[in-house]
Amino acid sequence: MSSTDGPAEPYDPAEPYGRGETDGPLEAGGTAGAGPEERLARLGGSWTWLLGSAVGTLVPGVLVLVWPDGTLHVLAVLIGLYLLVTGGFRFVAAFAREHGDRHTGLFVAVLYILAGVLCLRHPLQTIAALSLITGAVWLVTGLLTGWAALAAKGMPHRGFVLGVSALGVVAGVIVLALPSESAVALTRLLGLWLVLLGVAELVLALVRRSAVGRARSGAGPHPAPV
Structure with missing residues (x-):
């Protein structure tokens, strides 16, 4: 899509990782002449960015599950790196939102x-x-995502986004309630929830990719928000 088509369509606040009009930031003509903020918006709204976030969640989850007897230091490093990487992905994705909703995304990042x-x-x-x-x-992020999804009553796939937010809330509550000893x-619980959340993000990325494909095949001028 050409960058001369006018301002990007409003971002749906219930979409956890932003929205983009192309399938990636490097599509021909997609970022020509665009400023840094617009480039970040296109990058953060692409399905490939969401896919990267899903991989960043799945990999540490799998490592924790296959190496449950690792030291506490290793676990802390894996969880810390997961949180840092996810925060980076969410920071860029926040720029794909409208200015009014961007603050929530930046806060989560x-x-x-x-x-x-x-x-x-x-x-x-x-x-x-x-x-x-x-x-x-997980608890705070799930609550914020769920609140945003409830506020966007006309959003496609709204039920799925609510399900993902509920998954985050449940994960947060269970981990907080687990005896620290x-x-x-x-x-094992952290690894399991990381894998489940990563799979949920992966499904969102595939849904986003399908929407981009339908838009390219002529189903509409813009892909529907995930």
């Missing part, structure tokens, strides 16, 4: 990044600290 830094700090690498930090991030149980 900063929350992930701060939580990742805390997990990597040696004095906080305890079972209780990891469960508190990770559970709180159970290191093995916490490790």
Whole structure:
């Protein structure tokens, strides 16, 4: 799509990772003459960016599950890196939102990044600290995503987005409620929830890709929001 078609369509606030009019930032003519903010908006709204976020969640989840007997330091590093990477993805994706909704996305991104830094700090690498930090991030993010989805009553796939937000809320509550003494149980639970959340993001990315494909085949001028 040419960048001369006018301003991007309003972003649906219930979409967790933004919206874009192309399938990637490097599509021919998609970013020609665009400013840094518009480039970030196109990048953050592409389905490939959402796919990258899903991979960034799945990989540490799989590693935690296949290596449940790893040391607490290794677990803290994996969780910390996951939070930092996800925060980076969400920071860029926030630019695909309307200015009024962008602040929420940026807040979530900063929350992930701060939580990742805390997990990597040696004095906080305890079972209780990891469960508190990770559970709180998932709980807050799930609540914000669910609230945004409820506010956007006409959004396609709204039920699925609500389901993903509910998954995050449940993950946060369970991790926060888990006894801090159970290191093995916490490790397996964190890995399981990372995989489940990563799969949910992967499905969102595929839905987004399908919408882009329908738009390119002439079904409409813009892909429907995920």
